[in-house]
Every structure is written in structure tokens, then in C-alpha cells.
């Protein structure tokens with residue numbers, strides 16, 4: 001039976017109050033767990049991934065996040081054999097959106113991490129993977145989907161911050177890297193600059 005909370009969520013593009021997005025392709029991952037009771041989920045973490053690295057458009061990332069990747073299909077996969085990971089979302093180069101984990105659940109994307117004084121960011125964050133190579137550029141269609149997605153997530157959770165994996169695990173992780181345009185995302189969302197990690201901003205003329 002639908003609750004008023006479900007109806008409110010549906011008005012913002014969600015299937016119901018459980019945190020599955022109606023306009024994302026639903027690919028449930030077994031790599032998921034409960035968030036600790038009472039956790040304030042206020043962080044979005046941006047990642048980049050492609051499998052094999054630099055190859056776009058294939059099913060491998062979806063297969064990895066659903067434990068269906070054939071580890072023997074490519075030499076690179078030996079380096080990640082047995083890895084069990086997930087993210088809430090994956091944005092393909094053409095802007096297609098896949099969802100693996102409901103917002104209410106804990107995905108396995110951050111690893112050892114810390115942001116704004118809080119450890120273990122998987123507990124209190126939503127993970128978004130962009131199809132790409134760390135350090136390389138991302139497509140306009142991906143920024144469009146990402147901005148729409150972040151805005152939708154903020155209707156469901158009290159999001160206060162966005163950071164890259166490189167920011168919450170400095171030295172250990174480097175994604176999404178220098179090719180990700182934080183200023184473009186900030187402009188598209190219209191959120192305060194304090195919501196974002198420090199990034200280079202164009203100098204203001206005359207100030």
C-alpha cells in the first residue's frame with residue numbers, strides 16, 4: 001500500500017520511498033548492506049570506472065557490480081579477481097543511468113575513507129560511478145545526467161556535500177581525477193560552492 005511518503009517520492013521521480021529511481025535502469029547488486037541506524041546520509045561521492053580501463057560501452061561494469069564478471073575474459077581482470085563492490089549509480093558515456101543499490105542501503109564503493117571528520121564514507125554517502133578513465137574528460141551527456149541525478153538524490157536525502165573518491169581517500173584513490181569539471185557540475189546544480197571540494201574557479205573580472 002502506498003504511503004504519503006511514497007507519493008511524495010514519486011513526485012520527485014522515485015519509484016517509492018525505498019530509494020529506487022524510476023528513470024534509472026534497475027540492476028540490483030548483491031554487494032549491499034544496511035546503513036548504521038540513525039546515519040545522516042549527506043554526502044555524494046563521484047567516481048570513475050571503465051572495464052577494461054578505457055573501454056566504453058560494454059557490460060563489464062554492470063557485471064562487476066552484480067558479481068557476474070568473467071574474471072578470465074581479459075588479462076586486466078586478474079588484478080581485480082574476486083572483488084565485490086558496488087555503487088548506487090553508474091552513468092554511461094551516453095548519459096544512460098543504471099542503479100544497483102537503493103539509496104536507503106549501503107553500497108560498497110568508498111573503502112577506507114574520510115570526509116569532513118567522518119570515517120567510513122560508505123555509511124553516510126551515495127556513490128555515483130561515471131564511465132570513464134581517471135584524469136580523462138567526461139561527456140556532456142554524463143554531466144547532464146549527473147546534475148539531474150544529484151538534484152533527484154537531494155529530494156530524497158539531506159545532501160550537503162559532494163566529493164570525489166580522490167578527496168575522501170587521498171593518496172589511495174585518484175578518481176574521477178583532473179578531467180572532471182567540478183565547476184560545470186556546480187553551475188548545473190546551482191548549489192553553494194561550499195558543497196563541493198575546492199576546485200579552480202575562473203577569476204572574476206574587476207573584483
Ligand SMILES: [Zn+2]
Pocket residue numbers: 046047048109165173175
Ligand atoms: Zn572510486
